[in-house]
Amino acid sequence: MKNLVMVFVLALTMVSNAFAEIRILTCEPEWSSLARELAGDKATVHSATTGLQNVHKITARPSLIAKMRRADLVICTGADLEAAWLPLLLRKSGNPKVLPGKPGYIEAANYVTMQEIPTSIDRSEGDVHPQGNPHIHTDPRNIGRVAQVIGERLSGIDPENASYYARRLVDFNQRWDAAIARWENEAKSIRGMPIVTQHKSWIYLIEWLGLERVAVLEAKPGLPPGAGHLASIAQQLEQKPAKVIIRAAYQSPRASEWLAERSKVPAVALPFTVGGNENARDLFSLFDETLRILGQFAR
Numbered sequence: 001m002k003n004l005v006m007v008f009v010l011a012l013t014m015v016s017n018a019f020a021e022i023r024i025l026t027c028e029p030e031w032s033s034l035a036r037e038l039a040g041d042k043a044t045v046h047s048a049t050t051g052l053q054n055v056h057k058i059t060a061r062p063s064l065i066a067k068m069r070r071a072d073l074v075i076c077t078g079a080d081l082e083a084a085w086l087p088l089l090l091r092k093s094g095n096p097k098v099l100p101g102k103p104g105y106i107e108a109a110n111y112v113t114m115q116e117i118p119t120s121i122d123r124s125e126g127d128v129h130p131q132g133n134p135h136i137h138t139d140p141r142n143i144g145r146v147a148q149v150i151g152e153r154l155s156g157i158d159p160e161n162a163s164y165y166a167r168r169l170v171d172f173n174q175r176w177d178a179a180i181a182r183w184e185n186e187a188k189s190i191r192g193m194p195i196v197t198q199h200k201s202w203i204y205l206i207e208w209l210g211l212e213r214v215a216v217l218e219a220k221p222g223l224p225p226g227a228g229h230l231a232s233i234a235q236q237l238e239q240k241p242a243k244v245i246i247r248a249a250y251q252s253p254r255a256s257e258w259l260a261e262r263s264k265v266p267a268v269a270l271p272f273t274v275g276g277n278e279n280a281r282d283l284f285s286l287f288d289e290t291l292r293i294l295g296q297f298a299r
Contacts, residue, residue: 022158025067027076029274030137033283037172038151042161051275052250060088068093072157078107079134103156111149112142115203139204140180140287186291189298198247198256214242217255225255237263243297248272
């Protein structure tokens with residue numbers, strides 16, 4: 001009887017292992033969407049934030065610590081974007097598999113060319129990132145580069161399913177490259193379009209699409225713009241008009257709407273990331289929606 005129990009327990013363990021899923025925790029929704037594309041049904045994926053949250057201002061709540069403790073793979077943007085809460089999550093979770101430098105930890109910013117790297121650091125100048133502008137996901141070419149890293153890590157963490165991850169990576173790359181070509185063709189009508197942004201979170205999108213940023217509402221990154229600064233931008237737009245004022249879906253509309261009313265330049269919210277609006281359900285529809293909205297202001 002004892003032997004039968006042992007055989008039964010062993011069988012249950014083998015079945016459990018056969019159907020075990022990799023547990024992935026991401027810091028932002030764009031990386032959750034990418035992880036789902038690459039891991040398929042071999043993983044459960046959770047994002048620490050939503051498309052309607054400011055990633056700079058998240059707290060390390062107990063539920064996130066618990067998810068970090070159980071995670072096999074953590075994917076974050078890095079470049080100090082999550083500096084206010086990610087180190088605390090890592091420390092309190094006590095999970096050695098996902099510490100920086102381990103195979104279970106990925107900082108996406110390490111695998112792309114960073115923009116707007118400051119020559120000096122002065123915290124009085126607002127939310128300055130020493131490693132450069134962290135909002136790398138607004139250029140879809142960067143997402144393709146990070147996909148390669150995630151695919152390789154998945155195979156390393158779960159070698160029994162390495163061929164499965166390799167196939168999904170190839171499939172994603174083919175669909176993603178085709179989508180980028182389509183988006184770039186659609187964007188021909190908006191190349192050179194002058195825009196105003198609320199925060200310096202769009203530089204990668206601007207460079208990819210060939211837009212012209214004529215003003216930024218925040219005089220200092222991350223700090224609400226004052227009335228005087230907004231008034232000066234309104235005067236500037238009289239001399240150099242813009243087609244549209246854009247903000248991320250999670251940002252307050254007050255400043256952009258104030259400027260829109262006085263300058264007669266329309267203000268819109270772009271989804272910024274997956275879940276930023278009801279149409280941006282995954283990475284593909286995120287850029288579909290972004291191009292659709294910007295295309296309304298084409299010359």
